[in-house]
Amino acid sequence: AQSVAQPEDQVNVAEGNPLTVKCTYSVSGNPYLFWYVQYPNRGLQFLLKYITGDNLVKGSYGFEAEFNKSQTSFHLKKPSALVSDSALYFCAVRDRGSARQLTFGSGTQLTVLP
């Protein structure tokens, strides 16, 4: 079985400061990992993915994520937060050996304060 945990329901950060949204995962094999973002009254939008290779993955809107196999984590980061980054962020995982189904975390509400 595959699962993903986002330990923080809410993250607040001041504009211009670095941000981190945490994600840990559990799979039986090697993972595919993803981040999606959801703005109010909208569907989720793809941000980035890790399949293999470099542990630091760069995505849309200046976001990046770091894969850490030993800690089974895939934290989302951005060096300098913008007010417009305020949204709901979802981590997702898929076990490479599993059927074509993503398991999403419960989401983390990011609020960037001006």
Add this chain to the structure above:
Amino acid sequence: DAGVIQSPRHEVTEMGQEVTLRCKPISGHDYLFWYRQTMMRGLELLIYFNNNVPIDDSGMPEDRFSAKMPNASFSTLKIQPSEPRDSAVYFCASSFGSSWEKLFFGSGTQLSVL
């Protein structure tokens, strides 16, 4: 491309009534997913199709739920009869080929069953 189009955006109905949600995926996409989002359970996969064929419907809550994809450009999710616990936001998403995990979500249908 207009993206994934869902209708209606909002649906309010009474318990026991039939509800039909509609989805038009992005042209050329061969995967279509139906998700349900609630505060309590987060984002749940209900069913997905590949080339119009249902592949995994294990997430469909019960026999009251059914989904069809008669052609590559249209899918429906039907609830009959509807119950208050079905109230949620229902998302349709589509994707393509080997990058199937990069889902493109519609704006969702907010369903309220009174």
